[in-house]
Amino acid sequence: xxxxxxxxxxxxxxxxxxxxxxxxxxxxxxxxxxxxxxxxxxxxxxxxxxxxxxxxxxxxxxxxxxxxxxxxxxxxxxxxxxxxxxxxxxxxxxxxxxxxxxxxxxxxxxxxxxxxxxxxxxxxxxxxxxxxxxxxxxxxxxxxxxxxxxxxxxxxxxxxxxxxxxxxxxxxxxxxxxxxxxxxxxxxxxxxxxxxxxxxxxxxxxxxxxxxxxxxxxxxxxxxxxxxxxxxxxxxxxxxxxxxxxxxxxx
Amino acid sequence: xxxxxxxxxxxxxxxxxxxxxxxxxxxxxxxxxxxxxxxxxxxxxxxxxxxxxxxxxxxxxxxxxxxxxxxxxxxxxxxx
Amino acid sequence: xxxxxxxxxxxxxxxxxxxxxxxxxxxxxxxxxxxxxxxxxxxxxxxxxxxxxxxxxxxxxxxxxxxxxxxxxxxxxxxxxxxxxxxxxxxxxxxxxxxxxxxxxxxxxxxxxxxxxxxxxxxxxxxxxxxxxxxxxxxxxxxxxxxxxxxxxxx
Numbered sequence: 016x017x018x019x020x021x022x023x024x025x026x027x028x029x030x031x032x033x034x035x036x037x038x039x040x041x042x043x044x045x046x047x048x049x050x051x052x053x054x055x056x057x058x059x060x061x062x063x064x065x066x067x068x069x070x071x072x073x074x075x076x077x078x079x080x081x082x083x084x085x086x087x088x089x090x091x092x093x094x095x096x097x098x099x100x101x102x103x104x105x106x107x108x109x110x111x112x113x114x115x116x117x118x119x120x121x122x123x124x125x126x127x128x129x130x131x132x133x134x135x136x137x138x139x140x141x142x143x144x145x146x147x148x149x150x151x152x153x154x155x156x157x158x159x160x161x162x163x164x165x166x167x168x169x170x171x172x173x174x175x176x177x178x179x180x181x182x183x184x185x186x187x188x189x190x191x192x193x194x195x196x197x198x199x200x201x202x203x204x205x206x207x208x209x210x211x212x213x214x215x216x217x218x219x220x221x222x223x224x225x226x227x228x229x230x231x232x233x234x235x236x237x238x239x240x241x242x243x244x245x246x247x248x249x250x251x252x253x254x255x256x257x258x259x260x261x262x263x264x265x266x
Numbered sequence: 267x268x269x270x271x272x273x274x275x276x277x278x279x280x281x282x283x284x285x286x287x288x289x290x291x292x293x294x295x296x297x298x299x300x301x302x303x304x305x306x307x308x309x310x311x312x313x314x315x316x317x318x319x320x321x322x323x324x325x326x327x328x329x330x331x332x333x334x335x336x337x338x339x340x341x342x343x344x345x346x
Numbered sequence: 347x348x349x350x351x352x353x354x355x356x357x358x359x360x361x362x363x364x365x366x367x368x369x370x371x372x373x374x375x376x377x378x379x380x381x382x383x384x385x386x387x388x389x390x391x392x393x394x395x396x397x398x399x400x401x402x403x404x405x406x407x408x409x410x411x412x413x414x415x416x417x418x419x420x421x422x423x424x425x426x427x428x429x430x431x432x433x434x435x436x437x438x439x440x441x442x443x444x445x446x447x448x449x450x451x452x453x454x455x456x457x458x459x460x461x462x463x464x465x466x467x468x469x470x471x472x473x474x475x476x477x478x479x480x481x482x483x484x485x486x487x488x489x490x491x492x493x494x495x496x497x498x499x500x501x
Contacts, residue, residue: 070293098358134466180365197382245314258318
């Protein structure tokens, strides 16, 4: 019953499978990203209040919402690491932390650039912004913890625990705009009916951008996990063979 | 939805209303973010493969007398 | 699942639930200080001390904005549709500031008037093109936000 689960945990299996998927993921991301960015920059109508700053939404919202996926992913990987000691789960968790930190930082920065003209301030200590900043520092904490502990197994366990604890912040970020009064507005409704003012000319490109940025997250996670696999498995025969088969990479 | 662009001219597009700096800096940041996060892992991979190839070459050349350098890299792995 | 794994999983579940409950309770207890601003109702109920630096949030009441001719001085009423707070401010208003729009003002209450040192605009979660907004206004399907420029376009 658990066989598939352990096969999934084999770094070699993951390396080969992801190698087959990567070209398709690249193509899908490039297409979606091009369509999304061109649509957002050229065809989305100016908002009746915000004018052209609405175009910032097409970067800010996808990046911010996908930054929230990072901690749950690391927490699940952490549970697998702690309970089943699966090496691959720890590699994924390790690679997800810096990527998540990037996403969180970009979400904060684009939000600040958006807030500056619209709210009149680039920062407010409201619940949404503060909890997002906490997520950034938690991710920096996970990365620091990893490099501070010498033993790889101990580092994996400590980071797994911190990730599980840190994941509690995610629902706080998500519902902060409903639980407390904040400067940040609540989440928008993607109503499909024509009654909603939030029409398809505004949400369709947003959905495209969300998928594009999701693919980008998955691709960069796969790329760095593959590197981590090569580094950790460098003395196993399949990696030695794989490196011997690569054409020489310059001097 | 494509019946009309939001802008009448290229200069209007580049201007982005009164938010030239805000809109373009966000998209510039986004471009940097994408490039860095796709380029860095690929560069790391190339560098790692280069290192390993060099090591393999050195090992095959000094096959008869394994030197201290090789031993260190193994000890490093063993302590993990 | 092997027993020692089941045990580990249970421990992790306990730690996570325990921490979750602890954090949830402390956030609930801290609720008031996590809120970014007081509502006009809270101000009317005397929750804000005179001379205490606070933030108050509400909607800019329709027709309440009075701008000075020669300076940046502006007065308006922030409301939550139950109570009102009169606000005085000298300074530059954010782009989104207009009647019917949410604001957060920072400052203190003095003699029953709120002297603001900073005014921030609160955006709502609706995005619309100018055309859609005009069409909505024309059909009387309006959102709570009344906007004179938009309505003029729609006729």
